[in-house]
Amino acid sequence: MQKSNRDVWVGLFVMIGAAAILFLALKAGNLLSLSFEDTYSVSARFDNIGGLKPRAPVKSAGVVVGRVAAIGFDTQTYQARVDINLEKRFTFPKDSSAKILTSGLLGEQYVGLEPGADEKNLVAGDAIKSTQSAVVLENLIGQFLYNKAADAGSTEGGKK
């Protein structure tokens, strides 16, 4: 089969299409952030995870060190159970603490990991003991209003 002029154009078309898919995957999508590093899995229990989603980043000092693998519900303690995959090259002390934080005011939620001071490091299957739940706006507002009302009540009581 001999080549023709048309092959060039069809080849160009297919290459442009492939380049477009590549562009979507690399520049628009998160293919670059997919890491194929070896990971080890630890878990943490939170009272409230807010809007945390699987594949959310786990950051320590602002650097992504792992990702949330799965989120479940523990029927024994009635807490949320979050499985975290940490990259092998990052090790953390056993008494590290996990918080659920929000990037920016309306940004996505992620898990913040703060290293502790223990000699031993976290190994696969460990549980992070000290955790801090996500801030729920409704609870905050409720508490604020409750405090306000309590203040108003006490000052009125003082006048009498």
Next chain:
Amino acid sequence: MSWWRPSDVGFATRVKLADIGRAARLFTRLCALFLAALRRARLLVDQVHFLGNHSLAIITVSGLFVGFVLGLQGYYTLQRYGSAEALGLLVALSLVRELGPVVTALLFAGRAGTSLTAEIGLMKAGEQLAAMEMMAVDPVQRVLAPRFWGGVVAMPLLAAVFSAVGILGGWLVGVVLIGVDSGSFWSQMQNGVDVFKDVGNGVVKSLVFGFTVTFVALLQGYECQPTPEGVSRATTRTVVIASLAVLGLDFVLTAMMFSV
């Protein structure tokens, strides 16, 4: 034909069923002819050239303008809530998930589907298909299969080009023209767009639409009345049926893919 006489209703049902049966048989034959179409690569390449390359201009220009409009409209809405940085995410998600595959399929039906129908219909009207059969050449294999697979190959590539150009258009309007921060434009996009769930499903969608549009066009051409009037009616039907099928299928696919 009246709808209260059992014989007429029965006849109409039978005709419809026969139509569906013929369509299903043609579809399975075309799918089974994939390897045969690959073996005659020359014909397939010609069809990809005709359906793909010639549609590239309209797809690129429409993608660019859809991206422009998304950038403008998205910005006006988002900045009300003080989150203009999410513009990149909005533009990318709406293009990759919906607008890319759907608008490309609609344009493809108008640009390439109609010419397929008219070509096959005129071949039928000129008795070229019958002549081929007389020479023991199977017209489905020689004429229809390369066009079918050419369309199926071209459609996802065109949709990807549409989405990519659209994102560039949104970037042009959002970042260059309006002045949204370029870094957060791309980083919000990369955080929110999943390669497999969003980009991958968009490609699957456009593949399904490629099957749909090309098959509708070929079926209408193959089954048309072999008269000038019949060909013109078949061409119109191609656009109407293909567009409706794409929009309907899009809803079903979206519900299946993104419902979780």
